Amino acid sequence: MASVNELSLNSASAFKYANVIVGGIMMIGAVCSSMIIGVYTAVFATIVIGMELYPLQSKHKKFLFRYAGFLYSLAGRGAFYILVGLLMGGHFFVRIILSVVVAVIGLAYIVLQIIDDPELPPSMIPPYGIHDEIDESLPILHASQED
Secondary structure, three states: OOOHHHHOOOHHHHHHHHHHHHHHHHHHHHHHOOHHHHHHHHHHHHHHHHHHHOOOOHHHHHHHHHHOHHHHOHHHHHHHHHHHHHHHOOOOHHHHHHHHHHHHHHHHHHHHHHHOOOOOOHHHOOOOOOOOOOOOOOOOOOOOOOO
16 A cells, blocks of 8 residues: 555646646636637746646746746746636536636646645746846846846
8 A cells, every 4th residue: 555655746747737637627617618719828837837747948947937927936827727727618507617717726836826826837937037138028027127
């Protein structure tokens, strides 16, 4: 019989599984949505699932960080999931349930960002270290502290 320690997940694995599940729910929501909303939701789901299942090369990770940096923090990803959940909502019971699940997971991500600093999966770790050189396209995140 397996011990409890062997069965327990670390937080990085839990986030990875949660992100893949949310991506799958978003894909199901895309199928159930109208054409335009379905296309957007399918693209978002593909990005979320792709980030978790296929490790990005450094240049692709930097590109994604530059244009969608919110995906690299719990609060940013949580807000993204809430917005996609609102986008998926509709008049049908299945769409409402799917959108509520995605939005609740997004809210949980925001709460975790506020109350705890859990270990993140590799797909949510920014490509730049604290002391690394970053592009000038991110001046707000790393503005100088000169007065």
